[in-house]
Amino acid sequence: MSTGTPAAAEGKGTLRVVQLYPRDMNIYGDWGNALVLQRRIGWHGYTSELLEYNVGDPFPDDVDIIVGGGGQDSGQLVIQDDLQSRAAALKDLAEDGTPMLVICGLYQLFGRFFKTRTGAVIPGIGILDVETHGTDERLIGNVKVSTPEFGEVLGYENHSGQTTLGSGVRPLGTVAKGTGNNSNDGHEGARYRNIVASYLHGSLLPKNPAIADFLIRTAAERKFGTFEPGQPDDRFAELAREHAARRPR
């Protein structure tokens, strides 16, 4: 690293991103989040390696970032047992500070349980102190969230499960437009260690590069002790944010 060649050309090291269950939990542009991590890692001068983890695969070693998305009810049923079998490993990674982004369906399953409308209880893996209750009401539309860490976060929600946060987590932010976790408390998403959990699609990371860079910075600091950022061109992201913020619910 100290040979004097430009860091970007030489490479500052490799970050391994694992996308959880892309086969079954990959809807509403979840791929966008994986793509943004992959490209921005490169723009910051690091090398990215994107790995997919599906039901029955061996779990990859040396995981630096984990990203997971939403699915239909059928997809959630398919992954349920496999996710339980990986619960301990994922919990260790989470407690150890591995940066993770979980959206919608996997946000719910990272919690304690999901209770369906009919009363059936689907156990989560309990990494996040949250619980989710299925409802008849579908919360749909553009969302604007004020967050202490990432400024204004923009996205699109589409869920009928309503999530309540326990004392072990804090909300990602306060909803300025839209509904968020549930129709009562005005919060959206959850934060715990280096996990960012959210209902927001959009995809989330393209228009919220601050969250993408938080995940990358945390991963780099954990692996290399330091993060040397590059200079991604975020002009389109800024303009897309401005225009998105003005769109109706």
Add this chain to the structure above:
Amino acid sequence: MPLLGYIRIMFSFSVPLGKLVRRASRLRGGGSALPGLVVEKIDPGFMRRTLSTLPHGVAVVSGTNGKTTTTKMVVELLESQGLKVFTNRTGSNFTRGVAAALLGEVDWRGRLKADIAVLELDEAHAVHFVNSVPPRYCLLLNVLRDQLDRFGEIDKTAQLLQHIAAKTTGTVVLNREDPRVARIAETLTGQEVRYFGLDDSLLGTFPNDDDMRAAPGSPATAGLPEKPAADVVLRKVGADSADFEYDGVTVTTGMKLRGVYNIFNAAAALALARSICGSGAATADHESLLEALSQVAPAFGRGESLTVDGQPLDLVLVKNPSGFRLGLKSFPAGGYATMIAINDNYADGRDMSWLWDVEFDSLREEGVDQLTGSRAYDMALRLQYDDVPTGAVQPEIAPALAAFIREAQGKPKRIFCTYTAMLAIRRELSKITTVEVVS
């Protein structure tokens, strides 16, 4: 006056009244559904009563992609067989739109002079429609990721289509290659089921949402029984021809339609037309059926080619990831100037996530000249992450279109656009060239 008599008089006035409202709203240049709303409010049985008199009944066409072009094809195929067809041509594909279209066709006593009605219906509205008017035939095209913000989930959309099939009294025509559609057959008891299908060699050009980033064995395809025999199979697609197999023979026919997915929908239309007119030896007139198929032009905005400044300008409607990917595949960028217009109005779908499920690598070499629409910058951002060079970004459609035409002078042009962006573009284009006016 006895109540019954009063109601009768109300009914006898509902059609003339509706027709008057229709005339008035057309003079105003307004929407196509209002008169339908009026007649449905004062005479809720109007549609069922009118449609139930048709000798061949009602055929419903539904699914996520290709309804408009397929319905148009079915109508032209049936007309080639001498049938008088009623259809909802205005693209107002929900119940009120059907009632409004009916008002335009019935005489002042409410009688419809037609042999059959072929109706394009949006999945959710089709459910309401079939509950009040059970169709004799239905054609179910596909279930793709479209406007999920409206219907919730793909599986839910499949349930809507299943309901349409269950309410059908005669023949259900299904896409053999779409697992969610093909599976509907398992749930049916009384209906005749027919399929349209694709040659294995063409399957690769139709990525479905499950294949998108998935290995085989995803939930939708797992456990599906062996493919059933199809009534019509699309075997091959040439530059301006296609091979269809039916009744055990393969025939080659010229095609005006462009885009593989449009031609696959031609197989769907053929299968439905054969269900209605009789297939095999019973088919009224094979030659004229094929001739009609070869002459079908795309519905407006569905790969339609206009002429601007002596150069072709293609309009390609994109409204979901699969449609966009198919559009990019069917209309290669080479030699063309490209514009992309993305709106996020209700009819387009408000969630921009779908843009991230489309790969734009195929545009990298030529780049995109103009980006426009209310979400032009979302599109610019999406292209940035696929390393596709972009020219100007201008959310206002009129100036963007003018700049595109000016700067790409002498070059063939192509515009990929969402639904409401397409309507706006057509309005602008109608000022400088001839485009079909759709009321």
